[in-house]
Amino acid sequence: MIRTTPFHPRLSELNDQHLFTHWQGTLSPLRYSHAPKHEYFAVRNGVGVFDTSPLYKYAVTGPDAEKLLSGALVRDIRTCRPGQAHYTAWCDDRGYVMHDGVVFRHATDEFLLTAGRPALSWFQELATGLRVELEDVTEAYGMLAVQGPRSRAALATVAPEAETLGYFDHVPAKLAGAAVTLSRTGYTGDLGFEITVAADDAVDVLDAVLDAGRPHSIRPFGEEALMTLRIEAGLPLVDVEWHDARLTLSDADCVTPKELGLGWMLRGVRDGSRRFVGSEAIRRELVDGTSRWATTGIVVDADDWDRLYREAGLFPPKSPHPLPYESMILDEGGTEVGYCTSFVYSPVLQRHIGIARVRPDLAAAGTELRLELAVNHHNTTVRIATTPMPFFEPDRKKS
Amino acid sequence: MSSPHSRHEYDAIVVGGGHNGLTHAAYLAKAGLRTLVLEKNDLVGGAAITEELMPGFSFTTFSYALSLLRPEIIHELDLVKHGFLPLMMPSSFHPTGDGDYLLFGDDHAQNLQEVRRHSPRDADAYERYHRDLDRVCQAIRPLFDSPPPNLWGTDPEDAVDVKWLLDHLGGIDRKTMHDTVRLLTGSAQDWLDDYFEHEAIKGYHASSSIIGSKVGPMSPGSGLVLLFHKMGEHDGHLGSWAFHKGGNGGFTQVLARAAQAYGAEIRLAAPVTSVITTDGRAVGVALEDGTEFRAPVVVSALDPRRTFLELVEPRELPLDLVDNVRRMKFRGVSAKVNFALDGLPVFPALKDTVDHYGGFLNIGPTIEYVEKAFDAAKYGWYSEQPFIDGAIQSVVDPDMAPPGKHVMSCFVQYAPYELRGSDWETEREAFGDQAQAVLESHFPGFGDLVLHREVVTPVDIEARTGLTEGNIFAGEFLAPQMYFFRPAPGWSQYATPIDGYYQCGSGTHPGGCVIGSPGKLASQRVLRDLAR
Numbered sequence: 015m016i017r018t019t020p021f022h023p024r025l026s027e028l029n030d031q032h033l034f035t036h037w038q039g040t041l042s043p044l045r046y047s048h049a050p051k052h053e054y055f056a057v058r059n060g061v062g063v064f065d066t067s068p069l070y071k072y073a074v075t076g077p078d079a080e081k082l083l084s085g086a087l088v089r090d091i092r093t094c095r096p097g098q099a100h101y102t103a104w105c106d107d108r109g110y111v112m113h114d115g116v117v118f119r120h121a122t123d124e125f126l127l128t129a130g131r132p133a134l135s136w137f138q139e140l141a142t143g144l145r146v147e148l149e150d151v152t153e154a155y156g157m158l159a160v161q162g163p164r165s166r167a168a169l170a171t172v173a174p175e176a177e178t179l180g181y182f183d184h185v186p187a188k189l190a191g192a193a194v195t196l197s198r199t200g201y202t203g204d205l206g207f208e209i210t211v212a213a214d215d216a217v218d219v220l221d222a223v224l225d226a227g228r229p230h231s232i233r234p235f236g237e238e239a240l241m242t243l244r245i246e247a248g249l250p251l252v253d254v255e256w257h258d259a260r261l262t263l264s265d266a267d268c269v270t271p272k273e274l275g276l277g278w279m280l281r282g283v284r285d286g287s288r289r290f291v292g293s294e295a296i297r298r299e300l301v302d303g304t305s306r307w308a309t310t311g312i313v314v315d316a317d318d319w320d321r322l323y324r325e326a327g328l329f330p331p332k333s334p335h336p337l338p339y340e341s342m343i344l345d346e347g348g349t350e351v352g353y354c355t356s357f358v359y360s361p362v363l364q365r366h367i368g369i370a371r372v373r374p375d376l377a378a379a380g381t382e383l384r385l386e387l388a389v390n391h392h393n394t395t396v397r398i399a400t401t402p403m404p405f406f407e408p409d410r411k412k413s
Numbered sequence: 414m415s416s417p418h419s420r421h422e423y424d425a426i427v428v429g430g431g432h433n434g435l436t437h438a439a440y441l442a443k444a445g446l447r448t449l450v451l452e453k454n455d456l457v458g459g460a461a462i463t464e465e466l467m468p469g470f471s472f473t474t475f476s477y478a479l480s481l482l483r484p485e486i487i488h489e490l491d492l493v494k495h496g497f498l499p500l501m502m503p504s505s506f507h508p509t510g511d512g513d514y515l516l517f518g519d520d521h522a523q524n525l526q527e528v529r530r531h532s533p534r535d536a537d538a539y540e541r542y543h544r545d546l547d548r549v550c551q552a553i554r555p556l557f558d559s560p561p562p563n564l565w566g567t568d569p570e571d572a573v574d575v576k577w578l579l580d581h582l583g584g585i586d587r588k589t590m591h592d593t594v595r596l597l598t599g600s601a602q603d604w605l606d607d608y609f610e611h612e613a614i615k616g617y618h619a620s621s622s623i624i625g626s627k628v629g630p631m632s633p634g635s636g637l638v639l640l641f642h643k644m645g646e647h648d649g650h651l652g653s654w655a656f657h658k659g660g661n662g663g664f665t666q667v668l669a670r671a672a673q674a675y676g677a678e679i680r681l682a683a684p685v686t687s688v689i690t691t692d693g694r695a696v697g698v699a700l701e702d703g704t705e706f707r708a709p710v711v712v713s714a715l716d717p718r719r720t721f722l723e724l725v726e727p728r729e730l731p732l733d734l735v736d737n738v739r740r741m742k743f744r745g746v747s748a749k750v751n752f753a754l755d756g757l758p759v760f761p762a763l764k765d766t767v768d769h770y771g772g773f774l775n776i777g778p779t780i781e782y783v784e785k786a787f788d789a790a791k792y793g794w795y796s797e798q799p800f801i802d803g804a805i806q807s808v809v810d811p812d813m814a815p816p817g818k819h820v821m822s823c824f825v826q827y828a829p830y831e832l833r834g835s836d837w838e839t840e841r842e843a844f845g846d847q848a849q850a851v852l853e854s855h856f857p858g859f860g861d862l863v864l865h866r867e868v869v870t871p872v873d874i875e876a877r878t879g880l881t882e883g884n885i886f887a888g889e890f891l892a893p894q895m896y897f898f899r900p901a902p903g904w905s906q907y908a909t910p911i912d913g914y915y916q917c918g919s920g921t922h923p924g925g926c927v928i929g930s931p932g933k934l935a936s937q938r939v940l941r942d943l944a945r
Contacts, residue, residue, distance in 0.1 A: 019534075047503070048520040048523050131716075189502050229817035231808060231811045316488045320484070320485070351689025359648065359649065364484075364487050
């Protein structure tokens with residue numbers, strides 16, 4: 015059965031393409047108009063809205079809620095105060111990443127956790143014996159991302175809290191008469207907010223946001239635009255950058271948080287002062303230096319790219335999908351030293367960029383490597399260099 | 414830090430801070446030359462400027478969109494780091510004059526359906542048309558991106574260049590070569606008639622065949638103008654266009670920052686009156702106020718008339734060059750009418766949507782309409798029903814106007830530089846009224862939205878930017894004024910007969926539009942000569 019989101023009745027009216035993907039069994043627009051890049055630029059130069067409701071949402075409440083989450087999440091939830099949110103991940107006992115998500119702390123004993131894939135039983139099993147309630151509230155709420163440099167100005171007219179809300183903070187607000195949670199979160203790497211609203215109020219809230227955004231040329235954007243935005247932001251995506259460690263048949267499909275570029279979440283792991291599921295394996299990885307991969311950004315040499323195509327008599331493509339993901343990365347000698355997991359042409363950077371996994375000794379910024387691709391049905395390689403992520407990080411994102 | 418040079422001594426001086434002057438200066442500075450740009454106006458940009466004529470409303474006074482800028486310049490000058498941000502123009506809107514319209518977008522299959530809605534026959538013709546044009550563009554791109562060989566040169570390198578050209582031409586297939594010649598010599602109408610039956614579809618495609626040129630779509634030579642505009646690309650799409658963030662003035666500010674980051678110095682309000690020469694070599698320039706700056710390299714980014722007839726003594730130049738430059742055609746026929754609007758205009762058949770305002774808005778329903786508009790210009794008058802290439806830039810870049818308000822740039826043709834029996838000071842508002850009346854006829858109620866109107870005539874273009882006769886390309890796109898012959902036979906490689914004096918403006922190969930190539934190719938010439 016295919017689900018629809020609480021915003022669907024209105025957003026589907028605004029979608030003149032009728033192109034949807036099935037995001038976790040939920041209708042999710044690929045694009046709303048003929049030009050996904052126009053939607054992309056709404057986020058980079060104006061304001062756009064994206065329906066993130068298909069995310070799973072779990073309410074975690076009770077005196078031991080923090081205890082459960084601090085034993086399950088890679089990032090230390092004890093440092094997340096009520097009114098804050100954390101981007102985080104969780105692992106299996108081998109220290110391989112299962113999922114990532116955002117956890118919103120509403121009170122000392124009250125959290126809302128979002129996840130890209132279902133995770134209720136996992137947390138329930140970990141909660142055995144703890145005074146904590148876990149509830150799947152996925153259908154109870156809609157989540158609307160309002161993203162872009164004008165998101166604050168547009169939202170402030172209907173929710174003044176937007177004016178002062180700090181990065182990854184959230185606040186209860188009233189919008190179109192409905193109680194909502196307004197958070198300074200998103201998946202675009204730009205200034206942006208998300209609104210979590212009870213399903214019954216979703217369309218009213220959406221209408222108010224669209225009205226407020228109209229003078230700012232607000233546009234809904236779909237997954238095609240989001241994909242470019244999130245790669246520019248250097249944000250990994252489950253089932254693209256990695257797979258749920260509990261569902262894979264091969265360890266080659268699994269990554270540790272460090273290998274995934276989430277090493278910054280691991281405070282207190284190396285010295286054993288913090289324990290969570292998988293932390294012991296990760297501690298050994300850190301101490302012994304056994305990471306198989308390092309995640310890095312790659313940027314393609316624009317001249318080399320153009321030359322390859324021009325010499326073949328072709329016009330150099332600069333499309334959102336110029337290459338299949340997971341092209342191999344080679345060193346100068348032609349040895350496979352990694353692979354690209356996401357690849358896109360970035361309009362703001364005017365370059366092809368990718369999220370990649372390379373041998374850890376090759377991850378230093380500026381390392382010159384080659385990316386495999388086919389031009390005119392012949393296998394060849396193009397010059398690339400490693401680079402830190404995010405690729406694109408405007409000051410406004412956090413200010 | 415003390416400098417071994419005097420304050421007025423440089424390695425190179427660039428006269429004119431338009432986009433080619435800035436591009437050129439950035440390349441020279443990047444190569445390590447102590448470079449000075451002298452701009453006569455109070456801001457850089459030349460014809461690519463953005464001005465806030467009303468608080469919160471940004472007007473692209475003259476040039477208003479990007480396409481032909483060569484992609485390698487973006488990377489070589491690291492423009493992204495300095496704020497380069499081309500915003501996609503997702504659509505192209507062409508009212509057909511009978512209340513209906515053609516609306517093209519980013520989805521090829523949907524565009525085909527739009528063509529089929531008007532003419533089923535033209536749908537696959539549309540595909541063939543674009544394929545053929547793309548092949549021509551691919552074939553001539555190497556010529557576009559390198560200096561024309563000197564057919565009359567005596568240097569062994571000239572022979573190498575000529576051989577390269579002949580080999581390249583020899584590698585072009587028969588059909589593409591023939592198509593190329595048809596475009597370069599024929600009319601847009603003849604070319605389009607071979608593909609399409611529907612008048613509005615032909616009219617739509619003909620719109621780029623007359624831009625900035627004293628030709629109608631039925632004139633031989635309009636095919637060349639069409640082809641030139643198709644040579645552009647944006648993010649990997651041939652012939653597609655973008656608005657730069659903040660208008661083309663935003664773009665030239667980016668170029669200025671890049672040039673300065675490489676060490677170039679830019680002086681504003683510094684009009685150069687002459688190039689100083691000693692023993693037949695350029696050694697510096699003199700400003701209007703008598704200030705002199707010295708450099709062994711002086712590069713004019715001005716148009717050929719000013720470069721050869723004003724900045725230097727024509728007596729110092731070969732007679733045939735002077736003759737050619739005097740004969741060169743600069744007949745400006747383009748004007749701008751820019752509006753600040755209280756809201757979006759309403760096209761009756763597309764109420765409640767804004768998607769048709771995401772790009773160019775063409776008022777020139779059929780070839781016949783545009784040709785009639787041209788008729789007036791032949792006899793020294795402006796079109797009663799002009800062709801308008803409009804763009805409501807604030808739809809794509811909301812920062813161009815206050816929330817809910819809009820700016821609309823209208824390129825209006827034909828408006829001949831010289832009017833028979835009147836002058837532009839007298840006709841300015843009547844001309845603006847006529848353009849506005851045409852908009853009113855397509856967008857009823859348009860006049861009620863107008864908060865401010867700016868009419869920029871060819872005389873204004875000349876006075877403000879220095880472009881002779883207001884010709885936006887610094888010399889018309891006519892076959893005898895292109896490639897080997899731009900700006901004059903034997904002088905198409907950026908040097909001049911005066912040692913140390915060079916040219917890098919749109920009057921040199923490949924030509925006008927915000928393209929950057931003249932600036933870049935000229936810098937290669939200067940640096941090569943210095944290395945010798």
